[in-house]
Amino acid sequence: MEFTKIAQQAKQASLEIAGLNTRIKNIALEAIASAFEQNKKIIFDANKQDLISAKTLVEEGKLAKSTYNRLKLDENKMRDMIQGVRDIAKLEDPIGEILLKRELDKDLILTKVSCPIGVLGIIFEARPDVISQISSLAIKSSNAVILKGGKESINTNKTIMDIMNSALKTIEEFPQNVIQQVFTHEDIAQMLKCDEYINLIIPRGGNKLVQYIKNNTNIPVLGHASGICHIFVDSNADYDMASRIVTDAKTQYPSACNAVETMLIHKDFPLKNELYASLELNEIKLVKNPDRWDIEYGDKILSVKEVNSLDEAIAHINKYGSGHTDSIITNNTQNAEIFMNNVDSAGVYWNASTRFADGFRYGFGAEVGISTNKTHARGPVGLEGLTIYKYKLTGNGQIVDDYVKGEKHFTHKDV
Amino acid sequence: MEFTKIAQQAKQASLEIAGLNTRIKNIALEAIASAFEQNKKIIFDANKQDLISAKTLVEEGKLAKSTYNRLKLDENKMRDMIQGVRDIAKLEDPIGEILLKRELDKDLILTKVSCPIGVLGIIFEARPDVISQISSLAIKSSNAVILKGGKESINTNKTIMDIMNSALKTIEEFPQNVIQQVFTHEDIAQMLKCDEYINLIIPRGGNKLVQYIKNNTNIPVLGHASGICHIFVDSNADYDMASRIVTDAKTQYPSACNAVETMLIHKDFPLKNELYASLELNEIKLVKNPDRWDIEYGDKILSVKEVNSLDEAIAHINKYGSGHTDSIITNNTQNAEIFMNNVDSAGVYWNASTRFADGFRYGFGAEVGISTNKTHARGPVGLEGLTIYKYKLTGNGQIVDDYVKGEKHFTHKDV
Known part of the structure; x- marks a missing residue:
C-alpha cells in the first residue's frame, strides 16, 4: 500500500481513538497480551526464520553479533514482552486529565485537558519487542502509530503485528488502523516528509539512525542521538x-x-x-x-x-x-x-x-524513550510524553466585543 | 558579525542567564521600561526615518498600507509597549518551579524543576514593538534571544535594541548578549540551519513567512501558519x-x-x-x-x-x-x-x-504566540511555553547495581 494512504488511515484512526474510554483501551491491551500467550509458538517460529537469515549475515560479517542477540526472542523476552503490555494496561490513563480549570467570567469556563498527540511514526532497529511495547503505549495514550522495523526482523515483526491486529479486531468498539506497519526504506523517506499526517517521530536505535532522522525531517523527533x-x-x-x-x-x-x-x-x-x-x-x-x-x-x-x-x-x-x-x-x-x-x-x-536516568527507575511505569530535546519532553519520557492538551471553553453566548468595549470584565479565577 | 559567532554568544548568554534570580531579572525589565520613557524622542525620530522610506514604497505600490500602519509608532503604542514590559516584570517567574518531587528510595530524591529552553530565534515582520515584547518575555523566562526584524523598520529596531542593551549594561549582574539582533536575509537562512545553538524558532508574521520557516528548518517552531x-x-x-x-x-x-x-x-x-x-x-x-x-x-x-x-x-x-x-x-x-x-x-x-483564543483573555498575563503544534505548547502560549524542565537527583552514593541485584528496592513515593 502507498505510504500516503497508510498515513491517511492512521490520521483517521487517531481521530477515532482520541475519545475512546479507558475501559476499552485496557480490554484491548489484555486481548493483545492473551493473544501473545496463545500464539507464542507462531512468534518463535517466525523469529527462527529471521535468525537463520541473520546467522548467515553474521557469518559473512554483514551483521553485528550484538544485533543478532537483540533480534533473538527467547522465553524470558517473551514473558517480559507480555508482562510489559499488562503493566501498561495498569497505568493511569494519561488522557482526559484536567490540567487547569479557570473561570474567565461568570458562566465562561476554560478547561485545559490532556489529549493525544495524533499519529506517531516509530523507526526502530532489530529488537522486535519494540513493536509490542510502543503499540501498547500508543493505545493507552489514544494515539495511532505507524511502525517501521529493521529488515532483519521482518518475519517476527509481521507476525507480532498480525497477532495484535487480530486481537484488536475482536473488540467491536476499537477503531481500525490504530497500529500499522511499513517495511521499506522508501517508507522511511516518505514518513519523514509526511508532516501533514504524522505529528511525532520516535526513533529507537543507534546514534547514526537518530542523527539521520533528526537531520531529515521537520516533524518533531523525540529521542537522543548520543549519551555523553x-x-x-x-x-x-x-x-x-x-x-x-x-x-x-x-x-x-x-x-x-x-x-x-x-x-x-x-x-x-x-x-x-x-x-x-x-x-x-x-x-x-x-x-x-x-x-x-x-x-x-x-x-x-x-x-x-x-x-x-x-x-x-x-x-x-x-x-x-x-x-x-x-x-x-x-x-x-x-x-x-x-x-x-x-x-x-x-x-x-x-x-x-x-x-x-530511566523511566522505570524514575517511577513512570513505562518509558517511551530518553529525550535530550529542549522542548516538549526532556529526560526519561513516560506516557505523558505522548500527550498534548486542548482548551475547552464553555459559555452561554459570550462575545469578545463586550470585553473590548469594557461592558464586561474578565474575572480570571481558577476553580 | 558572522551569524555563528552571534549564535555562540547567545548560547553562552543562555547558560549565564539560566540561573539569574528573579529580582535581577525584574530590575532589568524596569531599567528597560525607564529607558524607553527617557528616550521616547529618539525612538520616534528613528521611526520617522523608517516611515519616510516606507511611504515612498507605499506610493510605488511596493508596500501594503496595512504594513505601513503596523510599522508606525505613536504615543499610544509607545505607552502600551512600556506598560507591556512592566506587566511582564509583574508576572510570576516561570523558572525554578518544582513540578514533581519524588523519593525514589531513602535519601534518593528526584526533583523535576522548570528551566529555560536556551536560545530563541525570533523572525518578525513590520511591528517594531515585537522586539521589546519578546525580549522582555525572554528575560523573564531566562532565555537568550536573537531577533530578526523586517527591513522596513530597521532604524526603529536598531534604536530600540540599543536602548535596551544600554539599560541592561547598567546592571552589573546581568549577563552580556542575552538579547541580540541580526539584519540580513542570509541571517535568516543561517538561523534556520543553526540547530546546534538555537533551540526554538518563533515566527511573528503572516502565513507565508511562517510556512516558509516551518518548511525550512528542523529546529522546533512555535506558531501557526494559518487560522481557519x-x-x-x-x-x-x-x-x-x-x-x-x-x-x-x-x-x-x-x-x-x-x-x-x-x-x-x-x-x-x-x-x-x-x-x-x-x-x-x-x-x-x-x-x-x-x-x-x-x-x-x-x-x-x-x-x-x-x-x-x-x-x-x-x-x-x-x-x-x-x-x-x-x-x-x-x-x-x-x-x-x-x-x-x-x-x-x-x-x-x-x-x-x-x-x-488569546493569552490575555485566558488570563496568562502575556502571550508568546498562538500555536497549532501538537507537541510542547498548543493554543495561546504564555511564559510557560518558553520553559522546559530538568531532573535533579540527589543521593548519598546510590548505585544502580544494588537495585538490579535486588539488594535495594525503589520506594517511589511522591513527597
Whole structure:
C-alpha cells in the first residue's frame, strides 16, 4: 500500500481513538497480551526464520553479533514482552486529565485537558519487542502509530503485528488502523516528509539512525542521538563513593546511553591516583588523552580529565556533553547546587550514578524513550510524553466585543 | 558579525542567564521600561526615518498600507509597549518551579524543576514593538534571544535594541548578549540551519513567512501558519446567540487569526434564512460556494456550508481546519461534548466566540504566540511555553547495581 494512504488511515484512526474510554483501551491491551500467550509458538517460529537469515549475515560479517542477540526472542523476552503490555494496561490513563480549570467570567469556563498527540511514526532497529511495547503505549495514550522495523526482523515483526491486529479486531468498539506497519526504506523517506499526517517521530536505535532522522525531517523527533554523560569528582568528594559510583556508571551496563563516558576530576582531589588504580582494578580502561571529548565508548573505557575548578568542569560538560545526564560527587552543598543549576542537561545528579536516568527507575511505569530535546519532553519520557492538551471553553453566548468595549470584565479565577 | 559567532554568544548568554534570580531579572525589565520613557524622542525620530522610506514604497505600490500602519509608532503604542514590559516584570517567574518531587528510595530524591529552553530565534515582520515584547518575555523566562526584524523598520529596531542593551549594561549582574539582533536575509537562512545553538524558532508574521520557516528548518517552531476557524450552528442552536457570536467572530477584528472563516450550519436549523439575512445586515459577505474551504479571508467574508449532521461538521473541520479554534453553538449538551472531544483543535468552544483564543483573555498575563503544534505548547502560549524542565537527583552514593541485584528496592513515593 502507498505510504500516503497508510498515513491517511492512521490520521483517521487517531481521530477515532482520541475519545475512546479507558475501559476499552485496557480490554484491548489484555486481548493483545492473551493473544501473545496463545500464539507464542507462531512468534518463535517466525523469529527462527529471521535468525537463520541473520546467522548467515553474521557469518559473512554483514551483521553485528550484538544485533543478532537483540533480534533473538527467547522465553524470558517473551514473558517480559507480555508482562510489559499488562503493566501498561495498569497505568493511569494519561488522557482526559484536567490540567487547569479557570473561570474567565461568570458562566465562561476554560478547561485545559490532556489529549493525544495524533499519529506517531516509530523507526526502530532489530529488537522486535519494540513493536509490542510502543503499540501498547500508543493505545493507552489514544494515539495511532505507524511502525517501521529493521529488515532483519521482518518475519517476527509481521507476525507480532498480525497477532495484535487480530486481537484488536475482536473488540467491536476499537477503531481500525490504530497500529500499522511499513517495511521499506522508501517508507522511511516518505514518513519523514509526511508532516501533514504524522505529528511525532520516535526513533529507537543507534546514534547514526537518530542523527539521520533528526537531520531529515521537520516533524518533531523525540529521542537522543548520543549519551555523553559525565561524572565530576570534586576536590572534597568521598573517595569510596566516587569509586563505587564511577564503577557502576561505567560497568553496570556499558552500552547504555546513561553510562558515563568522561570522568572530570578536580586537580586537588587528594586520592586521584588511588581512584585511578581502583577503577582500573574494576577493569575500566582509562584514557587520559582522548582524541575527542565527545566519544560514546559503549564499552568499559573512560575518558579522564583533570580540571582546575568547578566552573571548568561545568564548561566542559556544557561544551562536550549531549545534555543527557551528568553527576557531581562532592560533600560541598553549594558546589552541588551550582553544578545542578548550571549544567544544561536533562538529568543533573549529586552523589548518584548516571545509570538512574530511566523511566522505570524514575517511577513512570513505562518509558517511551530518553529525550535530550529542549522542548516538549526532556529526560526519561513516560506516557505523558505522548500527550498534548486542548482548551475547552464553555459559555452561554459570550462575545469578545463586550470585553473590548469594557461592558464586561474578565474575572480570571481558577476553580 | 558572522551569524555563528552571534549564535555562540547567545548560547553562552543562555547558560549565564539560566540561573539569574528573579529580582535581577525584574530590575532589568524596569531599567528597560525607564529607558524607553527617557528616550521616547529618539525612538520616534528613528521611526520617522523608517516611515519616510516606507511611504515612498507605499506610493510605488511596493508596500501594503496595512504594513505601513503596523510599522508606525505613536504615543499610544509607545505607552502600551512600556506598560507591556512592566506587566511582564509583574508576572510570576516561570523558572525554578518544582513540578514533581519524588523519593525514589531513602535519601534518593528526584526533583523535576522548570528551566529555560536556551536560545530563541525570533523572525518578525513590520511591528517594531515585537522586539521589546519578546525580549522582555525572554528575560523573564531566562532565555537568550536573537531577533530578526523586517527591513522596513530597521532604524526603529536598531534604536530600540540599543536602548535596551544600554539599560541592561547598567546592571552589573546581568549577563552580556542575552538579547541580540541580526539584519540580513542570509541571517535568516543561517538561523534556520543553526540547530546546534538555537533551540526554538518563533515566527511573528503572516502565513507565508511562517510556512516558509516551518518548511525550512528542523529546529522546533512555535506558531501557526494559518487560522481557519469554524463555527458550527447546530439544529437547535439559539438564534440570537448564533447571530451575535458569528458576527463577533467575523467582524470584531477580521484580520485576527482567531476570526471565523467558515460557518457550518445544520440543515435542520429552522432560522437559516433569517440568520443569513442578519449576518448580511452586519456587513458580512456570505460565500456559499467557495472555490476552497481552507481560505483565511482576513476580511468580513464568510464561507457558509450546510451540513447534514454533527459528524459531517466535525469531519469538515478536521479536514479543512487549521487546528486553531472552532466553536459549536447548540443547546444540546451531548452534541457539545462530542464536538469538543472529537474536533482536533487547540481550542474547542461551546456557545462562545472564537475570538476568545488569546493569552490575555485566558488570563496568562502575556502571550508568546498562538500555536497549532501538537507537541510542547498548543493554543495561546504564555511564559510557560518558553520553559522546559530538568531532573535533579540527589543521593548519598546510590548505585544502580544494588537495585538490579535486588539488594535495594525503589520506594517511589511522591513527597
